Amino acid sequence: MTETPHQDTPRELVIVGSGVAGLSAAVYAARADLEPLVLEGPEPGGQLTLTTEVENYLGFPDGIGGMELIQRGKQQAERFGAEFAHGEVDRADLKGRPFTLELATGDVIHTKALIVATGASARWVGAENESELMGYGLSTCATCDGAFHRGDDVLVIGGGDSAMEEALFLTKFADSVTVVHRRDELRASDIMARRARENPDISFRWNTELLEIHGSTETGVTGATLVSHPDGHPTAKDDGVSAEEVDVGGIFYGVGHIPNTDFLADTGVDRDETGYIVTLEGMTTETAVEGVFAAGDVMDPDYRQAITAAGTGSMAALDAEAWLDEQPESAVEPEPETASPQL
Amino acid sequence: MATDDELERIREQKRQELRDRVEGAGGDSVGSGTDNATETPDEPIAITGPDHFGEVLETHSRILVDFYADWCGPCQMLAPVLDRLAAETPGTIAKVDTEAHPQLAQQYGVRGLPTLILFENGEPAQQLVGMQQEATLRSLLTS
Numbered sequence: 001m002t003e004t005p006h007q008d009t010p011r012e013l014v015i016v017g018s019g020v021a022g023l024s025a026a027v028y029a030a031r032a033d034l035e036p037l038v039l040e041g042p043e044p045g046g047q048l049t050l051t052t053e054v055e056n057y058l059g060f061p062d063g064i065g066g067m068e069l070i071q072r073g074k075q076q077a078e079r080f081g082a083e084f085a086h087g088e089v090d091r092a093d094l095k096g097r098p099f100t101l102e103l104a105t106g107d108v109i110h111t112k113a114l115i116v117a118t119g120a121s122a123r124w125v126g127a128e129n130e131s132e133l134m135g136y137g138l139s140t141c142a143t144c145d146g147a148f149h150r151g152d153d154v155l156v157i158g159g160g161d162s163a164m165e166e167a168l169f170l171t172k173f174a175d176s177v178t179v180v181h182r183r184d185e186l187r188a189s190d191i192m193a194r195r196a197r198e199n200p201d202i203s204f205r206w207n208t209e210l211l212e213i214h215g216s217t218e219t220g221v222t223g224a225t226l227v228s229h230p231d232g233h234p235t236a237k238d239d240g241v242s243a244e245e246v247d248v249g250g251i252f253y254g255v256g257h258i259p260n261t262d263f264l265a266d267t268g269v270d271r272d273e274t275g276y277i278v279t280l281e282g283m284t285t286e287t288a289v290e291g292v293f294a295a296g297d298v299m300d301p302d303y304r305q306a307i308t309a310a311g312t313g314s315m316a317a318l319d320a321e322a323w324l325d326e327q328p329e330s331a332v333e334p335e336p337e338t339a340s341p342q343l
Numbered sequence: 344m345a346t347d348d349e350l351e352r353i354r355e356q357k358r359q360e361l362r363d364r365v366e367g368a369g370g371d372s373v374g375s376g377t378d379n380a381t382e383t384p385d386e387p388i389a390i391t392g393p394d395h396f397g398e399v400l401e402t403h404s405r406i407l408v409d410f411y412a413d414w415c416g417p418c419q420m421l422a423p424v425l426d427r428l429a430a431e432t433p434g435t436i437a438k439v440d441t442e443a444h445p446q447l448a449q450q451y452g453v454r455g456l457p458t459l460i461l462f463e464n465g466e467p468a469q470q471l472v473g474m475q476q477e478a479t480l481r482s483l484l485t486s
Contacts, residue, residue, distance in 0.1 A: 135472025
């Protein structure tokens with residue numbers, strides 16, 4: 001705490017991201033005595049902190065709160081010696097050895113191995129005024145902000161599981177909930193779609209998209225302009241689009257997520273066209289850069305479950321441990337003192 | 344999904360916490376705001392109501408106020424950051440539970456959580472919605 005005697009000694013392992021993937025990696029890495037440093041990122045705890053109940057995580061037959069799952073995971077990682085620090089990686093130099101991570105604060109961290117578990121953040125739809133009104137009646141977190149909409153009519157944008165979960169949650173507060181979806185069928189799982197369809201307080205606007213949000217930071221959201229087209233995806237159509245203005249007090253986005261990988265530009269880590277990290281072929285978390293591993297939603301465009309993120313998190317720690325063991329220098333070097341974060 | 348029973352349980356828990364807080368108001372949990380008028384408390388001031396909030400705004404010419412709720416995950420992640428900043432910086436921080444004091448949330452147009460409002464001379468000067476980086480808040484509190 002009081003001194004940093006080995007300021008230049010690189011860490012064995014840094015885990016970027018503190019969602020369920022990062023935490024699971026931290027538990028495994030800490031138990032392997034890698035003394036991992038977990039950089040918590042701009043949204044500590046990740047997507048689970050924005051959910052209500054997780055009903056499909058093995059071992060919790062009555063469900064468990066997303067926040068509780070995260071807090072328990074963090075305690076578990078800390079118990080084995082994982083270290084947590086606030087910080088967001090701005091830039092990464094993964095060509096030199098050890099790797100260099102430059103934080104948004106300007107601090108620099110060196111590490112031999114790196115696990116990227118930066119997850120994905122809520123996608124915005126690109127409607128007019130959305131950046132002005134985000135947090136003022138426009139929200140990506142129904143569990144956080146739903147209670148401000150008692151008696152309001154609200155819109156939920158999206159057709160997947162997270163949109164259905166938001167819609168169902170919002171019926172506790174709002175007078176009416178309207179799901180706005182750009183196609184004519186839901187992408188959500190059968191169980192979630194059925195729950196939403198059977199709820200009398202939820203109605204659906206098919207083949208419809210949000211074009212503009214009305215309101216101000218003083219008044220909050222007061223309404224929206226919706227556009228429809230019989231064939232769906234109205235904002236992509238030139239003809240036959242009808243527009244309508246609706247009065248609503250709140251709008252909730254549930255239109256999916258985009259992986260947080262901007263900081264990996266020009267690092268040699270392969271990403272697909274949508275930004276997801278591409279791991280090597282086969283069952284591994286290795287990336288195109290040796291010593292860099294990826295876990296959780298940041299490398300998983302398909303499953304994106306809490307339990308798969310925990311799974312790939314543990315894999316990344318095991319892969320990193322095996323890789324570190326193979327490195328000649330780590331065999332001859334004395335145990336580095338890593339009691340203090342090198343921030 | 345949280346059931347109505349769970350929401351009621353949370354509310355009851357919150358009412359109990361509020362009662363405990365009010366009863367313990369003479370102690371150090373909320374007393375530091377008025378006892379040491381000229382000093383900056385080293386932990387966030389828990390606002391107990393509109394009157395208390397008014398007093399706190401009068402006492403502290405520059406204060407960062409965290410509008411939060413216990414069910415809000417990002418608020419819970421922000422809480423330890425604010426605790427640390429209250430202890431480590433010369434700035435003053437207060438916390439308003441928007442479930443216990445919806446009128447305060449409404450008065451200041453809070454519609455998203457967490458919302459942080461920087462008050463200068465009793466007036467809102469800057470508003471931040473959502474999780475914030477520690478460095479951003481630190482510079483706000485030390486400037």
